[in-house]
Amino acid sequence: MGARAHGSTGKVHFGGLDEVSLYGTPVEAAPPPGPPDPKSSFLKNQLQALFQPTDNKLAMKLFGSKKALMKERIRQKAAGHWVIHPCSSFRFYWDLCMLLLLVANLIILPVAISFFNDDLSTRWIAFNCLSDTIFLIDIVVNFRTGIMQQDNSEQVILDPKLIAKHYLRTWFFLDLISSIPLDYIFLIFNQVNKYCRVFFNAAGFVMQDFSESFQILHAGRALRILRLAKLLSLVRLLRLSRLVRYVSQWEEVYILQNLQKKRTERRGRLSSEQASKKKGYTKSNLIFKFLNMASVFMRIFNLICMMLLIGHWSGCLQFLVPMLQGFPSNSWVAINELQEAFWLEQYSWALFKAMSHMLCIGYGRFPPQSLTDMWLTMLSMISGATCYALFLGHATNLIQSLDSSRRQYREKVKQVEEYMAYRKLPREMRQRITEYFEHRYQGKFFDEELILGELSEKLREDVINYNCRSLVASVPFFANADSNFVSDVVTKLRYEVFQPGDIIIKEGTIGSKMYFIQEGIVDIVMANGEVATSLSDGSYFGEICLLTNARRVASVRAETYCNLFSLSVDHFNAVLDQYPLMRRTMESVAAERLNKIGKNPNLVAHRSEEDAGSINAVVVALAAEAEHASRSPDRGPPSLGLALRPLQAAAFLGQRLPRPKSDNNVSADHDPQPLARGFFHKSDAAFPQ
Numbered sequence: 305m306g307a308r309a310h311g312s313t314g315k316v317h318f319g320g321l322d323e324v325s326l327y328g329t330p331v332e333a334a335p336p337p338g339p340p341d342p343k344s345s346f347l348k349n350q351l352q353a354l355f356q357p358t359d360n361k362l363a364m365k366l367f368g369s370k371k372a373l374m375k376e377r378i379r380q381k382a383a384g385h386w387v388i389h390p391c392s393s394f395r396f397y398w399d400l401c402m403l404l405l406l407v408a409n410l411i412i413l414p415v416a417i418s419f420f421n422d423d424l425s426t427r428w429i430a431f432n433c434l435s436d437t438i439f440l441i442d443i444v445v446n447f448r449t450g451i452m453q454q455d456n457s458e459q460v461i462l463d464p465k466l467i468a469k470h471y472l473r474t475w476f477f478l479d480l481i482s483s484i485p486l487d488y489i490f491l492i493f494n495q496v497n498k499y500c501r502v503f504f505n506a507a508g509f510v511m512q513d514f515s516e517s518f519q520i521l522h523a524g525r526a527l528r529i530l531r532l533a534k535l536l537s538l539v540r541l542l543r544l545s546r547l548v549r550y551v552s553q554w555e556e557v558y559i560l561q562n563l564q565k566k567r568t569e570r571r572g573r574l575s576s577e578q579a580s581k582k583k584g585y586t587k588s589n590l591i592f593k594f595l596n597m598a599s600v601f602m603r604i605f606n607l608i609c610m611m612l613l614i615g616h617w618s619g620c621l622q623f624l625v626p627m628l629q630g631f632p633s634n635s636w637v638a639i640n641e642l643q644e645a646f647w648l649e650q651y652s653w654a655l656f657k658a659m660s661h662m663l664c665i666g667y668g669r670f671p672p673q674s675l676t677d678m679w680l681t682m683l684s685m686i687s688g689a690t691c692y693a694l695f696l697g698h699a700t701n702l703i704q705s706l707d708s709s710r711r712q713y714r715e716k717v718k719q720v721e722e723y724m725a726y727r728k729l730p731r732e733m734r735q736r737i738t739e740y741f742e743h744r745y746q747g748k749f750f751d752e753e754l755i756l757g758e759l760s761e762k763l764r765e766d767v768i769n770y771n772c773r774s775l776v777a778s779v780p781f782f783a784n785a786d787s788n789f790v791s792d793v794v795t796k797l798r799y800e801v802f803q804p805g806d807i808i809i810k811e812g813t814i815g816s817k818m819y820f821i822q823e824g825i826v827d828i829v830m831a832n833g834e835v836a837t838s839l840s841d842g843s844y845f846g847e848i849c850l851l852t853n854a855r856r857v858a859s860v861r862a863e864t865y866c867n868l869f870s871l872s873v874d875h876f877n878a879v880l881d882q883y884p885l886m887r888r889t890m891e892s893v894a895a896e897r898l899n900k901i902g903k904n905p906n907l908v909a910h911r912s913e914e915d916a917g918s919i920n921a922v923v924v925a926l927a928a929e930a931e932h933a934s935r936s937p938d939r940g941p942p943s944l945g946l947a948l949r950p951l952q953a954a955a956f957l958g959q960r961l962p963r964p965k966s967d968n969n970v971s972a973d974h975d976p977q978p979l980a981r982g983f984f985h986k987s988d989a990a991f992p993q
């Protein structure tokens with residue numbers, strides 16, 4: 305038992321258990337009972353398979369998975385045998401053929417109409433008959449092709465009645481008018497005329513005079529009919545609407561293809577990340593850039609083709625109008641003496657004239673002499689210039705979108721330069737501002753807050769964690785802490801850049817944030833101007849003030865360019881309230897620092913005995929846990945251990961709180977684990993006092 309069409313909507317109803325396999329894959333509908341005719345059923349099956357959705361790019365975009373595609377196949381079968389799915393192989397190849405035929409039509413038709421007078425030549429009739437027939441068949445095919453809805457792309461309309469209604473409401477009349485076989489009508493008309501002529505010629509011996517006047521009349525009429533026919537055959541150019549439809553559909557598939565390539569490439573990158581992290585990244589980045597460029601160039605190419613097509617049409621029109629007028633002596637064709645020239649020469653001059661109107665607002669070889677020519681030139685100028693302006697706008701947009709961040713940066717720098725000139729800033733200050741911009745933005749400008757604000761919370765957190773990975777790796781305080789704590793902190797950090805000589809913190813002021821150093825060197829300067837110590841990559845400073853709610857105990861000055869991440873006091877308190885152990889850890893480091901610069905270490909959070917006692921208790925507990933863990937090697941690390949291992953280390957080192965690495969009494973030999981460096985500062989060792 306398969307899926308059944310539900311009512312007239314063509315929707316599939318999944319009823320019994322047997323419709324879905326154990327793994328949730330829908331089972332295809334069984335063929336209807338009855339004796340099958342092997343020959344016809346084979347052909348029918350082949351055709352029906354062609355009409356079914358295949359796992360091409362468009363189908364995968366619409367349905368997402370093979371399972372959903374299976375369901376869609378069942379739905380399509382239920383809808384009726386001769387309904388073509390828009391994602392089927394048949395439709396794909398049909399569209400491809402139609403696209404080629406359309407391009408051929410849109411190029412050949414105007415040339416044939418304008419430059420060839422022998423409209424009824426067999427070649428022309430054959431070409432017209434063939435293309436008209438195919439375009440008429442296309443209308444029939446369109447009546448049987450499911451419709452992808454713009455608003456709800458998941459649901460393809462497969463009910464023949466609904467398809468017909470939709471097609472009749474939208475493109476049917478345009479398609480029909482552009483496919484009316486005018487040549488057949490002319491052919492029949494001409495045949496009728498010929499018979500009339502033969503009849504009157506035969507009767508000529510009876511009424512000679514009448515026959516002659518009829519022939520003159522007939523010649524004039526035939527000319528008029530020919531002209532009318534030419535004008536009517538222009539209706540075929542409405543096929544352009546189909547071209548626009550097909551091209552936009554193909555563009556969609558192309559964009560999707562890019563997207564999928566990116567996805568596959570991303571998956572590939574993830575799998576090969578361990579093997580060649582950096583290499584893989586640069587390679588994928590290059591592929592991404594290349595695809596981006598390729599899609600932009602494809603669009604520019606499309607635009608150029610469209611421009612050329614419009615130029616081509618305009619050129620043909622330039623010739624068609626004087627031709628329909630019978631080449632008056634003041635028309636541009638007569639002035640250029642092109643009436644009897646070879647069609648290619650006529651076409652070249654006409655194209656040159658059209659392009660002159662379009663691209664440089666010129667007149668071609670001679671300015672228009674007749675009124676018709678003048679109006680035609682004006683029309684061509686207006687339409688050409690509009691298309692040209694649109695083309696320029698589009699192309700500029702596309703090229704600019706290639707590197708919008710760099711463009712934005714340049715714009716920002718330009719604005720800043722103008723501002724500096726407006727404010728008449730001193731040369732040295734201007735220099736510093738320019739250098740700051742170069743260092744801070746590195747040639748690219750992003751509104752990072754806006755971009756991140758548009759992401760989901762989880763994605764935002766992931767991106768920030770990824771962006772801060774080098775900071776987390778270089779700051780021992782993070783590298784050894786609980787991942788939740790790290791995540792909580794890094795999502796609240798703000799990137800800041802300081803220049804050499806900048807006073808980042810001024811002693812005695814009230815602090816509102818602390819800093820983590822990603823890159824750079826800062827000096828801790830005492831009130832007497834003496835440098836107490838220097839801190840570098842991976843250290844942090846400015847925490848004492850936040851812990852004590854007092855004033856800054858020292859000044860901090862940037863020695864080099866410093867890339868810092870700041871954490872505001874509110875965020876600092878919010879996070880540390882959740883992780884009291886991390887607060888205590890920070891306090892212990894702060895106490896050491898205060899001690900080192902000769903200030904009272906008890907300033908930090910009223911380090912009462914119970915506080916010290918509780919930390920000691922934690923330390924002892926962890927030491928015991930570590931001992932237990934060391935006895936059972938299978939066990940994973942304790943959850944808090946990562947954050948507290950430095951405390952264990954401190955416990956092993958004489959049951960005291962951790963000391964900076966620079967402190968001489970912490971010898972490398974006694975350092976039980978490298979993690980013990982968690983609370984110390986690389987720079988303390990690098991810049992010993």
Ligand code: CMP
Nearest residue numbers: 828845846847848849856857858897900
């Ligand atoms: P805060 O008082 O907020 O501002 C000045 C900062 O200098 C201070 O916090 C500490 O982070 C830092 N600091 C003070 N003394 C030392 C030291 N001896 N070693 C490292 N950093 C220090």
